[in-house]
Amino acid sequence: MNAYNRILLIRRDNIGDLVCTLPLIRRLREQFPDAWIGALVTRYNAEVLHGNPDLDAVFAYTKAKHLAHGESRLGALWQRLRVLWRLRHADLDLVLLPASGTQTSAQRMARLVGATKVLAQDDMPANPNALHEVERTANMLNALGVSATKLPAARIYPREDVQQMMRARLGAESTHANVIGVHISSRKPSQRWPAERFVELMQRLHADNADTRFALLWSPGDENNPLHPGDDRKAAAILAACRELPVVACPTQTLSELIAGLSVCKRILCSDGGHMHLAAAAGKPIVCLFGKSEAARWHPWGVPYTLLQAPSQNVNDVTVDEVLASLQ
Numbered sequence: 318m319n320a321y322n323r324i325l326l327i328r329r330d331n332i333g334d335l336v337c338t339l340p341l342i343r344r345l346r347e348q349f350p351d352a353w354i355g356a357l358v359t360r361y362n363a364e365v366l367h368g369n370p371d372l373d374a375v376f377a378y379t380k381a382k383h384l385a386h387g388e389s390r391l392g393a394l395w396q397r398l399r400v401l402w403r404l405r406h407a408d409l410d411l412v413l414l415p416a417s418g419t420q421t422s423a424q425r426m427a428r429l430v431g432a433t434k435v436l437a438q439d440d441m442p443a444n445p446n447a448l449h450e451v452e453r454t455a456n457m458l459n460a461l462g463v464s465a466t467k468l469p470a471a472r473i474y475p476r477e478d479v480q481q482m483m484r485a486r487l488g489a490e491s492t493h494a495n496v497i498g499v500h501i502s503s504r505k506p507s508q509r510w511p512a513e514r515f516v517e518l519m520q521r522l523h524a525d526n527a528d529t530r531f532a533l534l535w536s537p538g539d540e541n542n543p544l545h546p547g548d549d550r551k552a553a554a555i556l557a558a559c560r561e562l563p564v565v566a567c568p569t570q571t572l573s574e575l576i577a578g579l580s581v582c583k584r585i586l587c588s589d590g591g592h593m594h595l596a597a598a599a600g601k602p603i604v605c606l607f608g609k610s611e612a613a614r615w616h617p618w619g620v621p622y623t624l625l626q627a628p629s630q631n632v633n634d635v636t637v638d639e640v641l642a643s644l645q
Contacts, residue, residue, distance in 0.1 A: 321349060321410045321461070325430065327357045327423045330416055332572070332591030335362045336598050337450040337618065338415050339369070339471035344455065346371035348463045357404065357426065364572040365595070368474030376400050404430040414438060415454045436460055448613045470619025471598040479577040487532050487565050487581060495529050497522070497644070498582030498601070500592050501555065502536040502548045507608030508588040510632045512551050516558040517637050518586075522644065523562050530563040534578055534592070537568035586644060588632065589615055597622070604643040606632045 324345060328335050335358060345354055355374040356366055363377040378397040409432040414423045417438045427435045436457055444456040444465070451468055458465040487496050499519065503509050523529050533555060538547020549568070556566055569575035576595055579585060585596040588606045596603050597617035605617060607626035616624050623643040627634035 321352055323353045323355075323407060323409045324349065324411045324413065325355045325357060325404065325407075325409050325432065326413045326415060327426055328362075328415055329357075329359050329423055332362055332365060333594040333615070334416060334450070335365045336471050336473070336591070336594035338454050339365075339473075339598060340451050340468040340618070341413075341415060341455045341458065342369070342371045343469050343472075344458060344463060344465070348461075353407075355404075355407075357400070362572075364576065365473060365598075367476060367573070367576075369472075376404065401426060401429045410434065411436065413457060415457060417453065449616065449618060450614050451618045453614075470600070471594070472600070473576055473580075473595060473598040475577040475580045475599075476573050479573050480580055483567070483574070483577045483581050486567070487578075488530065495526070496532055496582045497529060498532045498534055498579055498585040498587075498596070500534040500579075500585065500587035500596075501551060502534075502592070503588040503590050503608075504546070505589075505608055505610070507631050508590070508606060508610065509608075510588065510606055510635065512554045513558075514637050514640075515555050518640055518644075519559055519562055519564060521637070521641055525645070531559075531565065532567045532578060532582055533564050534567045534569060534575065534587075537570055584644065586640065593617060596620075604640060606635055606640070608632045 328338050353373045355376060356372055357376045360377045360379045363375055366372060366375045378400050379393045409430055412427045412432040412435045414420055414427060414437040420437060438457055441457050441460055447453045447456055455465040455468050499515060501515055519531050533552060535548040535552045537549055538545055540546050540550060556564060567578050569578060575592060579596045579601060580599045582601060585601045585603045587593050587596060589610045593603060593605050597620045600620060602620060603617045603622040605622060605624050607624055609630040612624055612626055625635045625639055
């Protein structure tokens with residue numbers, strides 16, 4: 318087996334994809350305990366790697382579609398080139414591109430940082446046993462002579478100050494607090510459970526156990542925003558109908574708030590998406606609603622879960638009774 322001293326992973330896609338790369342990073346650290354291991358990700362996702370003990374450094378750049386108000390494309394490009402210039406002088410032995418697909422931009426970055434060796438997921442022989450995205454991603458370990466079986470759970474590390482803020486907001490200072498996290502957002506229309514069903518579910522759960530509290534989590538903003546559709550209107554309707562229940566509004570303005578909010582809940586109800594993978598990486602039992610999505614590939618990894626998917630692949634056909642039974 319080759320001894321790699323300086324390893325960089327480049328992962329520039331969605332939150333859930335990056336979370337599904339964490340077991341690969343953990344296995345690399347186990348195999349190369351003395352190596353320098355870094356990650357190049359987007360600013361949008363970088364918080365997933367906060368405090369990760371398996372990484373020596375995290376480098377982030379901004380995609381044009383993630384520019385904040387007042388930021389320029391030219392400024393983002395200049396910042397990206399500076400990051401790549403730093404990495405080019407890092408004497409990298411190995412660059413890993415764990416995402417599948419063409420990955421033209423990631424390939425270009427790998428060339429620019431001048432690593433001795435570059436391994437891309439699509440260069441690897443297919444693993445016939447790989448079903449889950451975690452397994453598909455870790456398949457490239459085989460090319461390094463590292464076992465890609467019995468992969469560990471993913472783990473994330475909330476910021477302590479943000480976590481304490483969320484605990485105080487939810488009244489969850491006690492580790493025995495029965496707080497159910499209810500995340501109502503999804504990018505895919507086929508995975509958006511109706512507001513009235515969330516309302517009925519929380520009413521029935523609270524009727525069964527008056528000690529149950531709820532953290533209502535959602536992506537803030539307008540539903541018509543083409544880049545980052547939000548669920549402010551849906552959340553407002555749910556909160557209005559649940560004003561007699563112990564429901565705390567938790568719009569997550571930042572990824573650090575989402576991670577911290579999930580971390581202080583006992584259980585999570587959510588649809589398939591990045592937030593679901595973050596909940597799994599926080600070690601939470603999950604009831605997940607799947608619409609038009611590959612359950613075998615994208616189910617929660619490394620935690621107890623119940624996956625509800627109707628034959629129609631539309632969450633509108635998942636009943637409150639089914640979700641209630643799963644949560645209870």
